[in-house]
Amino acid sequence: MELTLWTYEGPPHVGAMRIAASMEGLHYVLHAPQGDTYADLLFTMIERRDRRPPVTYTTFQARDLGGDTAELVKRSIQQAVDRFQPEALLVGESCTAELIQDQPGALAGGMNLGVPVVNLELPAYSKKENWGAAETLYQLCRTLLREQLPAPGTPRPSPDRWRAEGRRPRVNLLGPSLLGFRCRDDIKEIRGLLGEHGIDVNVVAPMGARPADLVRLPEADANVCLYPEVAGPLCSWLERQFGTPVVRTVPIGVGATRRFLAELSTVLDLEAPEANEADLRSRMPWYSRSVDSTYLTGKRVFIFADATHAIAAARIAADELGFTVVGLGTYSRELAREVRAAAKELGLEALITDDYLAVEKAMGEAAPELVLGTQMERHSAKRLGIPCAVISAPLHVQDVPARYAPQMGWEGANVIFDSWVHPLMMGLEEHLIGMFRHDFEFVEGHRSHLAEGAPPRQAAAHEPDVAAVAGSSMAAAANGTAAAGATATLAPPTVTEGTAVWSADGEAALRKIPFFVRGKVKTNTETFARDHGVAAITEEVLYDAKAHYSK
Amino acid sequence: MGSSALRPVKESADEARFPHSLPPDGLTRKGPTPVPMASTPTLPPLLRESGQREVFCGLTSIVWLHRRMPDAFFLVVGSRTCAHLVQSAAGVMIFAEPRFGTAILGERDLAGLADANEELDRVVNDLLERRPEIRTLFLVGSCPSEVIKLDLAKAAERINTRMRGRVRVVNYSGSGIETTFTQGEDGALSALVPLLPSSDENQLLLVGTLADGVEDRFLTLFERLGIGPVRSLPPRQSTALPAVGPGTKLLLAQPFLSDTVRALERRGATRLPSPYPLGVEGSRAWMAAAAAAFGVDPNLVAEVLDPLVERGRRALAPLRRQLEGKRLFLMPDSQLEIPLARFLSRECGMELVEVGTPYLDRPLMAEELALLPEGTQLSEGQDLERQLERVRAARPDLVVCGLGIANPLEAEGIATKWSIELVFSPIHGIDQAADLAELFARPLHRRQLLKWN
Secondary structure (H helix, E strand, O other): OEEEOOOOOOOHHHHHHHHHHHOOOEEEEEEOEOOHHHHHHHHHHHOOOOOOOOEEEOOEOHHHHOOOHHHHHHHHHHHHHHHHOOOEEEEEEOHHHHHHOOOHHHHHHOOOOOOOEEEOOOOOOOOOHHHHHHHHHHHHHHHHOHHHOOOOOOOOOOOOHHHHOOOOOEEEEEOOOOOOOOHHHHHHHHHHHHHHOOOEEEEEEOOOOOHHHHOOHHHOOEEEEOOHHHHHHHHHHHHHHHOOOEEOOOOEOHHHHHHHHHHHHHHHOOOOOOOOHHHHHOOHHHHHHOHHHHHHOOOEEEEEEOHHHHHHHHHHHHHHOOOEEEEEEEOOHHHHHHHHHHHHHOOOOOEEOOOHHHHHHHHHHHOOOEEEEOHHHHHHHHHHOOOEEEOOOOOOHHHOOOOOOOOEHHHHHHHHHHHHHHHHHHHHHHHHHHHHOOOOOOOOOOOOOOHHHOOOOOHHHHHHHHHHHHHHHHHHHHOOOOOOOHHHHHOOOOOOOOOOEEOHHHHHHHHHOOHHHHHHHHHHHHHHHHHOOOOEEOHHHHHHHHHHHOO | OOOOOOOOOOOHHHHHHOOOOOOHHHHOOOOOOOOOOOOOOOOOOOEEEOOOOOOOEHHHHHHHHHHHOOOEEEEEEEOHHHHHHHHHHHHHOOOOOOOEEEEEOOHHHHHOOOOHHHHHHHHHHHHHHHOOOOOEEEEEEOHHHHHOOOOHHHHHHHHHHHHOOOOEEEEEEOOOOOOEOOHHHHHHHHHHHHHOOEOOOOEEEEEOOOOHHHHHHHHHHHHHOOOOOEEEEOOOOOOOOOOEOOOEEEEEOOOOOHHHHHHHHHOOOEEOOOOOOEHHHHHHHHHHHHHHHOOOOHHHHHHHHHHHHHHHHHHHHHHHHHHOOOEEEEOOOOOOHHHHHHHHHHOOOOEEEEEEEOOOOHHHHHHHHOOOOOOOOEEEEOOHHHHHHHHHHHOOOEEEEOHHHHHHHHHOOOOEEEOHHHHHOOOEOHHHHHHHHHHHHHHHHHHHHOOOO
């Protein structure tokens, strides 16, 4: 038994739903009680899908349990087949149905439905969503490809058979699914990238594929494992059974996209890509080298995501943006080994957990300046006041943007540059607002720069009084609420309870410090004063602190 | 002012608007001033359906219950599905460390390798150690815990003995095999009933979660009416449980509390039959029912409430213009469907195509049913695909439905209103009537606004 407040992944049957909902012509009969239909809203709300997932729920109730739930299952299956006329049928159960052991898959198998039936056995008490998605895709393909399995000993097809057959090489793109991160746009980006390199796409699956398309999977010269969480087991099986080589580099980031193209050209026996392609096709390398990006140097970044995006993000952060990765982890236990290896390269110990509170704790301890994570980390980072960019499922509706925003390929690198750097810009902006707050021109909220937009009271007139009122207004601020009017607009550096008090000369010195570092100097000085038992912060204390911190 | 405490209508224009006079039946049955019975509308036979249900299970109630009682924690004993459900349903809520969680059963718990009871004790210990401010712990049963017959009542008893004084543990079931969506609150509240102290004091007990602001407003109005003391179940602090006894008059704020009402009646309380406090009319009748039971002078009732009624109607008028004559289909969801249908037809002029409800508790709905227009088609339970066929055939102007169906119907060109918003929003009371109507007018208004050429 394990206490869970929020989970990164749903149960494995939600993974199966992701496969069913991503495809066309496939239907899923799920033996489940009332309430399990909640999963529909993940698709209709988060992904804004215009139709319900192709799932029929048996909706059994307590009073059915004494009777014949198997009959209910068979009725639901027959009705679903009659109504939706799928090309293939997935049959499975959710956690509760697993306990009553009706074996709906076996029941369906005996019904002569006239369509391929996949009996999904997804252990709800030990596995999770991504595993369920991977297992479903694998079992579905296994069922559909059963008749094509080559006899043992059949030689592997040559990866350059395309040449002999007088056609362009072709690959399958495997793994993109609904509720995955930006899969829709990644497919488009990678399809374009491959096209530029003379490679055709045979089948994209599961997203957009029909069962009939899956039957054509062995016609590809290679399988591109775009999302290992979902496509890993299928790619390995296709490699074992059909001898189809797998391209395993996930093309997220400039370097990874280059390595991806290099791996493809090796596997398919193509000419190696041009060395300067990245500079020609993506703005990211230049943006990252440009002087404006200097301030990104050494930014401390904490990364927690699914394995695919965590590993890619760590590499981009370290190699392509010059960040310092101070934490790396994943909730994808199936790919923990890969994440551990990536962390080790950065001199870190990977955090492998599905407890978001453990992640928040690690995040707090790592004191990052940027968090790259899931929706969970976005919330945790918000609580800790750290800028955050979402890089992985689990998603929020805002992570499914209307615009084209891939993560993969050259454009993906551009998108990543923008979406990771902007929260930092925002961070800086907020910092500036924090600084400007103490300047007399500043009024809470944004104001027009037009004369009539100026504050009604001429704040400047009060400027000479600052020193005089400093003591009293500081006291007011320390009491929690800055008084209205002059105090609000003129509030000098404030102290919070329990910290040292600024003397008049200390404060005057502080005000001479440029606004953009004033906040930091103030905090540092107060920390220094507290640590050294100094009660009043004079000008000298300020300089002592400065010397202390510049060591 | 007339002699009836139930005069919602003063202007002649409103007479036309509300062709059915309020049914005094029930409202005053137990009150001091009986008034003549109104005719009950003739409704076609109830359409009973079973099949796929697109309705949350009772666990979902936790989402608003935990906010009502900030010193309580709701621990679901269930599966990852339960955790994912509550989290997904709560996706619209603020993400803080929540006062609800799931003790997820693992294979070892099922195989008997680990004694599930010991495991549960361990989880509860860890939890209470981390959250020392928790005063009441609800152990919430789920589908899997019911199927494996994990005895949560025993577990609650055991932990209670161990924790005596520090935290009170109660249990109920929110499982989907037994409960639907809002029935979870019924389960939680009926689990509290045995813990309520006994008292013969005459008091009004409001039963069912109301938004705090709405509740405050009602308390003010009851005070103006001279009704008191007024207490609430659930209370705002889980430890401040109201007393109950023969002097207690129950006024139901929510229509889904069948078991709780029965349990309170067994403790001697009397239910005041009334429509539910949705809309101007329902809210006035609701407060008037309490007033009648407490022997408040009808003139005072009129004096206090009628200005609000008038103001409420004025606020409703522009929304009524948008909703009037529009055809409404309510799919079964929160049990609020029948009171909403009554409000939207009588006060907003909408035409009812079908009013679905997960289950129909006739005694608790009697006063509402009496107010429905002649010929209203009610349906109980759900066979989703067949119901959607009826929706498509009828092409209503607005469908009230769950989040799983809303976008798909919109994509088919049918305007929808998410029903879940109705259990999260302050919609009760005369002052909220216009806000409530606005929730239904907004999707229609939006359709008028959007232009693409």
